[in-house]
Each structure stands twice: as C-alpha cells, then as structure tokens.
Amino acid sequence: MGFLSGKKALICGIANNRSIAWGIAQSMHRQGAELAFSYPNDKLKSRVIDLGKQLGSNTILPCDVSSDDDINNLFVELGEHWDSLDILVHCIAFANREELDGNYLETVTREGFTLAHDISSYSFSAMGKAALPLMQGRDASMLTLSYLGAVRSMPNYNVMGLAKASLEANVRYMAQSLGSQNIRVNAISAGPIRTLAASGIKNFRAMLGYFEKVAPLGRPVTIDEVGNTAAFLCSDLASGITGEITYVDAGFSTVSLSEQLLQDETR
Ligand code: NAD
C-alpha cells in the first residue's frame, strides 16, 4: 500500500511526458493516489487524455487559468466525478517569450508584468479558493512549483522571477489562510529541467552545464525526483509542513563557490 492510498489528486499543468506535472502524477500514482487532470486548450486535450489513461484516470477536464469561468467550472465538473479532493497540484507558469530574453528593464512591460503574475501566481490563489468546498474536512494539501529566480536575480528569467517571488509569498499567505482548516500549502523550488517550458530559452544548455559544475550532486534533477518530493509533501507523512518552499535542486542553491570552477581557476 502506498502512502497516498485513498487520496484523490487533481494535477494541473501537464503538456507532455517531460512535464514536471507528469513526474508528479506518476509518483502519486505509484503511491496509490487516484488522479484527475486538467488541460488548457484543445491542442493539448488528446495528449492529456492519453497520459491520464496510462495512470488509470478518465477524469480529464478543461481549464485555462486566465478564465474565472474555466476555474469555477473545473471544480463544478470535478465535483460530478468526486465528492471530495485531497490534493491540488499547480504546475503552471507563463510569461511573454520576448520578456524572457534580454535585459530585465529593457524587456519588461506593464502588460507582460500583469500577464506573468496573473497566470503564474494569481491562478494558484484562484484555484485554491475554488477547490476549498471539495477539500472540507479532508487533511488536504496544495502544491505549486517555483524556481530560484524568485529569490535571486537570474539572467533572462526577468519578469518570471518577480512572478515566482509573488507565488512564493502566495504559498505563505495561503498556508496561513487555510491552516485552521488543516489544509497545507507548499512549493517545490526545482532546479532547471529540460521541459517544454524550458525549450527555446536562450542558453538553456549552457545554463545546465553551469548548473552541473556548481551543484553538489554534479547533475541536473529529474521529474521523478521532483515527483517523489511532491508525493511526500502532499501526503500525511508531511503533516507538520506548511507554508514552506522545499528545494529539489541537487544542492545548487546551497553553494557559495563552486568546487569545480575553483579548481579550474587554480590549474
Ligand atoms: P511544461 O511546459 O511542461 O508545463 C507548463 C504548463 O503550464 C503547461 O502544461 C501549460 O499548458 C501550462 N499553462 C500555461 N499557461 C496556462 C494557462 N493559461 N492555463 C492553464 N495552463 C497553462 O513545463 P514545466 O517545466 O513542467 O513547468 C511546470 C512548472 O514548473 C512551472 O510553474 C515552471 O515555472 C516550474 N519550474 C520549471 C523548471 C524547469 O526548469 N523546467 C524549474 C523550476 C520550476
């Protein structure tokens, strides 16, 4: 028996089998959770249906988080399949591509700033709020995905870094808001992973190379490693953890000076 058996989880943000949300879904499935999924548009619908089927799920519902109606309908429709919900997983981020390339102040715009914060941070509050009726009395938990660019400047990450900073504050305020109902809210801050959201990001390959030189584990993290941490955080094993940002980054964020780069310098 897995440590999530008897739990029902809604997973939002699968684009394909490289998505972090897919790693989370697989790990939660291994631990015995029952799964439902959302997809944002018709282009992704059949792929999410197919992936859901692989994990024994027929509950695949539409939701573009830029729409209040979509968010509300998602939980109305979920309520027609399930009478309760234990786990909400939010793996959604978006900023205009032009604002993820170049100097921050030269690229940021009012519209782009608003869009990034709306899709990447506000949507977590909105989904959490809409999920509440199904989570009453369940020892439920919510989880989102962040990145180090929230707390340290990062070349090209730009307005997404501000949106992730907002998302991390959101985790703390949602945890306070829902604590008295015994609903926990956490984030995983993952190291860089080659997903659809990372494809086409300038110098991503070079960033991964640098990451491998600095991170104590000397390698990137996988969607399975993020998935296993997600399964733990959303399980009763983590009943004392809320409002927390857990780093799954091969130790990258804990280092001040890279051992390998220092050796290269002294050679
Ligand atoms: P991904 O492209 O597989 O997932 C991003 C998802 O966001 C997609 O499924 C996309 O459909 C969804 N999305 C975007 N706009 C949406 C909208 N309006 N409505 C509904 N869904 C929408 O990439 P990923 O890397 O798995 O990203 C998942 C999360 O992990 C994101 O929050 C990302 O910021 C975070 N993250 C990624 C990395 C990385 O290096 N890949 C590192 C740390 C954190």
Ligand code: 0WE
């Ligand atoms: O959060 C992310 C990326 C999120 C993302 C990706 C895209 C690409 C396509 C948000 N919006 C868009 N918009 C698009 O049009 N990551 C943590 C991955 C990532 O993105 C970077 C990174 C890393 C790491 C961008 C610049 C620098 C580093």
